[in-house]
Amino acid sequence: MAEPVAALEQFRQQWREEVSARNRKPEKTSSNQKARRTSDSRPERPINRPPTRHPVADIKQDDSDHHSDAEPAGGSNTAAIQQRTESLKIHDADDDEFTPTPKREPQSALEHFEHAVERESQGKLGDSLAHYRKAYKLDAKVDQSYKNKHFAAAWKSKPSDPNPSNAAVTVPSTAHHSLEDPKRVTLTFDQLINSFANSSIEGASPIIAGDRPAPCGIKKLPTEVLLELLRHVAVRDPAIYMRLSLVCRKLAYHIVTDNSIWKRVALGPEFGLASQQYDFNTDLQGREVIFQDLAEDVDEDERPSPGLVTELSFPKDTVWRDVFHNYPRIRFTGIYISTVNYTRPGGASATAHTWNNPIHIVTYYRYLRFFRDGTCISLLTTNEPIEVVHHLTAENLNFVRSGKKEASGHPLNFTSSAPALLRDSATSSSAAPPPSARDVMKHALRGRWRLCHPSLDGPTPTTDASANNHQNTQSNPKPTMSPGDLHIETEGAGPRYMYTMHLSLKNAGSVRSKHTAKNNKLVWKGFWSFNVLTSDWAEFHLRNDKPFFFSRVKGYGL
Structure with missing residues (x-):
């Protein structure tokens, strides 16, 4: 009977301790309930608490591990712990295997040139110049080697074109061109101009889409009248005549191929060979x-x-x-x-000491x-x-040589050298040239x-x-x-x-x-x-x- 009584007394003692422990925590629990917001309209959500035991704890360990852990601080256990903790020590930077080792000095001319370029980019011009000198002493063409090494891919020569540009007509050949990427047919300048023969002059497109285009009067002119107009333009100014070829294909064809207009310009007295003095x-x-001087002994023949x-x-x-x-x-x-x-x-100064x-x-x-x-x-x-x-101008020169102070009937400041224009303006009068012109023309x-x-x-x-x-x-x-x-x-x-x-x-x-x-x-x-x-x-x-x-x-x- 002694054992059941002792067990009963032990149970009673535990129960009393639990009751006393519960009685000591009501104040704390009531304060937590006041701070918490409660709602009678909806039930309180369950609180997710972490589990009291992790599933990993149920995994049984091997016998070797159990034996090693069960052993007291033995010699083998101490050596293993020291070996594991040795890798966690912070070593000195000098013992680190990643510490940069001293760079190898350049030996070849190309290495010296590369070091010189690197130093120059860093702003160390003195070191750069020294490496440049060493590189060129070893190899006078080291710069070409440097370009071939670092920039060869950028300037690789394109494969030679099997159809040269100076050929009459460049036609794609199936021997060297695939059918998937055919090459365009390249025309010469003459062939391109001849392809404009049947082109027409197109008027300007309307400013607003869908509106009626502006009338183009030159579009309705016959070819003979158009060529006559181009002839007058070429005689007046060949530069403007050439720029007309940029207007449309029709004008480009006539300007390049019409030989009669160019013949008039080349042999004419305005800008051609007839205006030259031989x-x-x-x-x-x-x-x-x-x-002719009578004392001249040269025969006419x-x-x-x-x-x-x-x-x-x-x-x-x-x-x-x-x-x-x-x-x-x-x-x-x-x-x-x-x-x-x-x-x-x-001349250096005679009264002062100068350094240069x-x-x-x-x-x-x-x-x-x-x-x-x-x-x-x-x-x-x-x-x-x-x-x-x-x-x-010739007029200003004649005025300065004549010594006149006032202008005469001819235009002194007229600058055109065309005789026809000069005759038309000969009757008009103008003022005398300014003093600046006289100072220039007197020499x-x-x-x-x-x-x-x-x-x-x-x-x-x-x-x-x-x-x-x-x-x-x-x-x-x-x-x-x-x-x-x-x-x-x-x-x-x-x-x-x-x-x-x-x-x-x-x-x-x-x-x-x-x-x-x-x-x-x-x-x-x-x-x-x-x-x-x-x-x-x-x-x-x-x-x-x-x-x-x-x-x-x-x-x-x-």
Whole structure:
């Protein structure tokens, strides 16, 4: 009976402890209930509490693990724990296997060049320069190796085209083209222009979609009338005539293929070869030469008399558009300017101590303007072109030479060199040129020019008009003239001197380009001074002189 009584007493004692424990927590429970919002209208949601036991705890461990855990702090257990915790220690940075090792010094030229580029990008120019020097000492073409290594993929040459561009017609071939990606047929320029033959002039589209288009009167013109209009435009201004080809295909076809219009422009007196002078027709003062010196011993048969370039000088199948663009001719719608720059040492100050010597940069300009009657104006000055070109006219030069203070009946500031326009405006009067024009034109020199005849097959010595002035032909240098050469004679520094220039017409720009402007460059070949009294020639050395380049001036007219 003792054991049941003892068990009963133990149960009673536990029950009392539970009751006393419950009696000690009512205040805390009541305070929690007041803080919690309760609603009689809806039941309280059940509270999800974490489980008191994790399912992993029910998994039975292996005997080896149980045995190892059950053992007290033994030797093997201590060694295992030390081995596990050894990997958790924080080692010194010097013991880390990822610590950067010292970089290997470059050995080859390419490595030096790569290091130099890297240092240069970082701003370390001193180290970069040292590596550059070492690289070029090892290999003089190391830069090419660097480009081939790093940039070869960007400039790989495209595979050669099996159909060259200069072929008559490029037709896709099934031998090297797949049927999935056929290549377009490439036409030559002539074939492209011929494809515009049946095109028509289309009027401008209406501004508002669906509205009636504006009337196009030129669309209804016959072809003969249209060509006559194009002829008048070409005679007035060939540049505008060429720009008309950008309007539509029909005009492009007529402008490129109509050879008669280009023949009129190429042989006409406005801009063509008929306006060129192949012999001296005036003297230095602009007076027409209508007499022959009796003391001249040259026979008429031996005296060269180059005539005008006519249609008979060319074959029948001549493309006159190429003649107009390629044949040498002087341009009258602007001025040829040569800009000369050179340096010379300056004098040091005699009253102060200086660490350097001054250097002077000298700049001056040479101007050449040509007229259709065979005369020209030459000017050497330090004034810039904007201060000179609009005053460089024959009328202003005549006014300055005459010494008048008031304008006469002719227009002094008229800038057009076209004879027809000059005659129409000769009756009008204008004011005298401004003082700035007088200051510029007082140094201008009158002259005359002639161009070597294009029919000349080979270079021949020039025949100057110096024989007309009883000059000593033995002392005359007689420069060799070839097609495209220009011979100019101008007044000298005084009445007893005369200047002779030998220039050659060239094309400025790339030789391979088809769109390079023609006849816009004058290259020096010689420059001499002739003494009329002593018949002595003196040559000017062209050490600093530069070629002349053409610049169009709208004020000169057409």
